[in-house]
Amino acid sequence: MATLPTEFADLExxxxxxxxxxxxxxxxxxxxxxxxxxxxxxAAFPRLEAIIEYLDRFDLNALxxxxxxxxxxxxxxxxxxxxxxVWRQPRVPDSGAASMDVIVxxxx
Amino acid sequence: xxxxxxxxxxxxxxxxxQLGTAPVSYEDSISPAYFERExxxxxxxxxxxxxxxxxxxxxxxxxxxxxxxxxxxxxIVRGTDDEVRAFHNICRHRGNKLVWQDYxxxxxxxxxxxxxxxxxxxxxxxEGDLTFVQQxxxxxxxxxxxxxxxxxxxxxxxxxIFVNLDKSDSTPLRDYLGELARGIEGYPFGEMTQVYKYRxxxxxxxxxxxxxxxxxxHAPVLHARQAVSAEAQKLQGFGYEALHYAIDGPHGMVSSxxxxxxxxxxxxxxxxxxxxxxxxFGPWEAPIEIDELxxxxxPARAPQWGEDSFLFFPNFMILIWKPNWYLTYHYWPTxxxxxxxEGTLYFVPPRDVRERLGQELAAVTFKEYALQDGNxxxxxxxxxxSRAVTQFPxxxxxxxxxxxxxxxxxxxxxxxxxx
Numbered sequence: 001m002a003t004l005p006t007e008f009a010d011l012e013x014x015x016x017x018x019x020x021x022x023x024x025x026x027x028x029x030x031x032x033x034x035x036x037x038x039x040x041x042x043a044a045f046p047r048l049e050a051i052i053e054y055l056d057r058f059d060l061n062a063l064x065x066x067x068x069x070x071x072x073x074x075x076x077x078x079x080x081x082x083x084x085x086v087w088r089q090p091r092v093p094d095s096g097a098a099s100m101d102v103i104v105x106x107x108x
Numbered sequence: 109x110x111x112x113x114x115x116x117x118x119x120x121x122x123x124x125x126q127l128g129t130a131p132v133s134y135e136d137s138i139s140p141a142y143f144e145r146e147x148x149x150x151x152x153x154x155x156x157x158x159x160x161x162x163x164x165x166x167x168x169x170x171x172x173x174x175x176x177x178x179x180x181x182x183x184i185v186r187g188t189d190d191e192v193r194a195f196h197n198i199c200r201h202r203g204n205k206l207v208w209q210d211y212x213x214x215x216x217x218x219x220x221x222x223x224x225x226x227x228x229x230x231x232x233x234x235e236g237d238l239t240f241v242q243q244x245x246x247x248x249x250x251x252x253x254x255x256x257x258x259x260x261x262x263x264x265x266x267x268x269i270f271v272n273l274d275k276s277d278s279t280p281l282r283d284y285l286g287e288l289a290r291g292i293e294g295y296p297f298g299e300m301t302q303v304y305k306y307r308x309x310x311x312x313x314x315x316x317x318x319x320x321x322x323x324x325x326h327a328p329v330l331h332a333r334q335a336v337s338a339e340a341q342k343l344q345g346f347g348y349e350a351l352h353y354a355i356d357g358p359h360g361m362v363s364s365x366x367x368x369x370x371x372x373x374x375x376x377x378x379x380x381x382x383x384x385x386x387x388x389f390g391p392w393e394a395p396i397e398i399d400e401l402x403x404x405x406x407p408a409r410a411p412q413w414g415e416d417s418f419l420f421f422p423n424f425m426i427l428i429w430k431p432n433w434y435l436t437y438h439y440w441p442t443x444x445x446x447x448x449x450e451g452t453l454y455f456v457p458p459r460d461v462r463e464r465l466g467q468e469l470a471a472v473t474f475k476e477y478a479l480q481d482g483n484x485x486x487x488x489x490x491x492x493x494s495r496a497v498t499q500f501p502x503x504x505x506x507x508x509x510x511x512x513x514x515x516x517x518x519x520x521x522x523x524x525x526x527x
Contacts (some may be wrong), residue, residue, distance in 0.1 A: 048383050055461040071461065078468050081380040082476050092476050098483040100475055104305035104452070108464070 004073070005066045007054060011047065014040045017076035018069040022102040025072075025079045030090050034083065041084045044077045060108055071108075112349050112410070119504045120353045127510050131499040136516055137313035138493045143444035146516065149523035150422050151177035153274035155284050157424040157438065158184060161267045162301055163217065164192060168234055171217035172197055172207045177314075177441040178273050182260050183207045183223070187234040194262035194271045195236050199225040200255040206232070223257075232257050265289065267297050287356045288418055291404015292428065299396065300433060300454035304471040306478065307450050312485035314423060314439040314447040315512055316492075320481050321437055322419055322508035324348045324364060330480060352408040353507050358421035358515040360508045363407055366414010366430050386466035388473045389414060394432040395456040395463060419508060421515055432456065433467075435474070445489050451478055 004011055004018070017040055019025045029037065044051075051074055058067055083090050115123035122129070136142050158173040163184075170185040181197035183206065199206045204227040209216045222239065223232040231240035236257035241247065261272040263281035266289075270281050282289070310317055320326065328344045352363040370385070370392035371377050381387040405428060406413040418426045425437040438450040453471050458464040502510050 045379070045383075048380075052462050052465065060458060060460055060464060071464075074461075074465055075468055078380065078384070078465065078472050081378070081469075082472065085378040085380060086476075092479040095479040095483045096486075098308065098310075098479050098486070100306050100308040100449075100451075100479055100482065102304065103307045104303050105471075106302055106304070106464075106467075 003066050004070050005054065008047065008051070008070055011044055011073065014043055014073065015069065018072045019076060020072050022075075022079075022105050025076045028076070029079055029083060032090060034089065037080045037083055037090070041077065041080055044073065045081075048074065048077065063108070111346070112351050112408070114504075120507045121504050121510065124355050124507070124511070127507065127514055131501045132510060132513060133498055134316070134492050134500065134513075135498070136513060137315050138444070138489070138495070140444045142520075143313075143441065145520050145524070146441070147177055147179065149520040150516065151175065151273075151441070153272070153277055153523070154422055155263075155270040155272045155281050156422075157268050157270050157420070157436075158182065158194075159269050160297075161192065161264060161269060162298070166219065168219045168221055170207065170220060172215050174213065174215055175273070175440070180273065181205060182271055184262065184269060184271070185234050189235070192262060192264055192269055193236065194260040195257035196260060198258065199227065199230055200238060200257065201225065201228055201230050206257070266293055266295070285420055286359055288354060288359050288361050288404060289420065291407075292402045292418070292426075294402045295405070295428065295434075296396070296398065296432075297434065297454070300456055302455040302457045302467065304453040305450065306452070306475060307448060308478070308482055310447055310449045310482050310485055311445060312447070312489040313445055314441040315516065316485050316488055317439050317447065317449055317482070318419065318423070318425070318512055319509040320485060321425060322360065322362060322417065322512065323506045324350065324362070325503060325505040330484065348505060350505060351406075351410045351413060354407060355511055358519070359419060360511050361416060361418045362508055363410075363413065364415045364417070365410065365412040380469060384462075384466050384469045386469040388470070388477060390429045390431045390433045390470045391455075391463065391466035392431060394430070395459070396432055398432060419512070421512075433470075445493070449478075449482065
């Protein structure tokens with residue numbers, strides 16, 4: 001189980017969103033209910049500024065493990081912002097069975 | 109009344125009279141036989157972008173590229189002399205594919221000192237010379253010098269690696285790419301090395317997806333829900349007008365305004381964009397200063413400028429955005445009604461988490477839009493194939509589609525006349 005910096009212990013219930021790769025984040029989004037994502041968004045979105053401030057104390061390429069988890073959680077927040085803020089559903093509307101895979105993504 | 113000036117002829121389309129203004133047929137996108145003609149006339153004889161030099165960081169770096177439309181696979185490699193070369197991905201001994209892992213149809217990349225065929229262990233240098241034959245004494249009058257890898261013409265423009273399978277075509281790459289490419293030479297592509305690459309199998313003809321990405325007439329409608337609703341209504345009311353279009357030979361470009369980066373009013377954009385200062389148009393703040401943009405960017409010199417899209421025929425697009433990042437699109441046909449789409453985003457490596465998250469939001473937003481675009485195409489392909497309707501009107505903001513289909517016909521006809 002991923003562990004977050006103590007300053008962000010309030011987000012610990014959502015640590016299953018600490019996912020390193022886009023493929024995992026997108027899969028979790030598609031398999032989550034809107035209620036689950038809304039709860040995550042409502043907890044994490046108001047903390048986003050604080051997360052950025054906290055993480056920017058470190059060198060992006062030398063983050064401690066718990067800070068990396070927090071960064072991955074932020075990537076998940078970015079991903080679920082679409083179902084929550086725009087689509088009101090997990091999938092892109094009218095996207096049917098279409099899929100688009102990440103084949104290269106940044107290491108950090 | 110147009111918001112942005114059009115050429116003296118009254119429309120962009122009339123400015124290029126060879127295009128005409130009549131309704132068009134998409135028979136070229138729904139006919140298996142026509143795709144067979146395109147393979148020979150277009151994909152086997154034009155310059156195809158297969159990647160960038162950053163994918164070959166050192167001597168011995170290589171990657172393979174499947175070129176289904178031209179019925180081959182190529183391997184691109186940086187030699188011990190630092191030259192970038194391309195070869196047909198085939199062993200000279202019995203025809204096995206030389207470079208692949210696990211699945212012969214999947215692309216691969218890596219670093220090596222030499223290429224060794226999995227089948228009988230024949231080896232080739234990074235420059236393509238046959239250097240080792242297993243049990244060489246068993247062969248008859250075999251001179252290794254006669255069995256090097258089959259070379260493919262390969263040239264690099266601004267860090268973009270192109271191949272051309274036509275041995276007889278002597279047009280150098282830079283001449284082929286023409287004026288539009290010359291106009292963006294000097295752009296700092298090489299500084300934008302933070303890469304996101306997406307790949308999708310799309311159930312449509314390759315040209316139909318290019319059509320979708322060379323007009324923005326669809327954007328205020330298809331993507332209406334991407335903006336907050338009051339803003340979306342306003343955008344639909346305005347519709348879409350480009351700042352400028354240009355056509356040079358088989359290539360074309362469209363120049364667009366960039367209202368969202370940054371937005372005039374924060375209420376226009378969704379909450380996460382307000383925090384991360386980023387969105388579809390990319391991060392709002394440019395990461396580097398560019399003293400003077402190359403002259404081919406923002407050709408209308410419009411203060412509202414936000415983005416230029418270039419289509420280099422047949423299947424390569426570059427989109428350059430005002431906040432100093434760029435995107436490429438590739439459309440690799442695999443059948444008359446299928447292709448592989450690749451969208452690649454290139455950013456200046458982020459200096460901190462704020463920049464990193466801004467790039468993440470731009471990349472995630474790209475995927476949301478592209479999924480909408482891609483699925484619409486499958487719906488278009490199947491209905492075009494019904495042939496219930498065979499003639500379709502195109503507006504002035506769709507000039508680049510008209511041009512793409514026009515050029516496709518020209519290439520196919522010219523090739524067939526000559527052969």
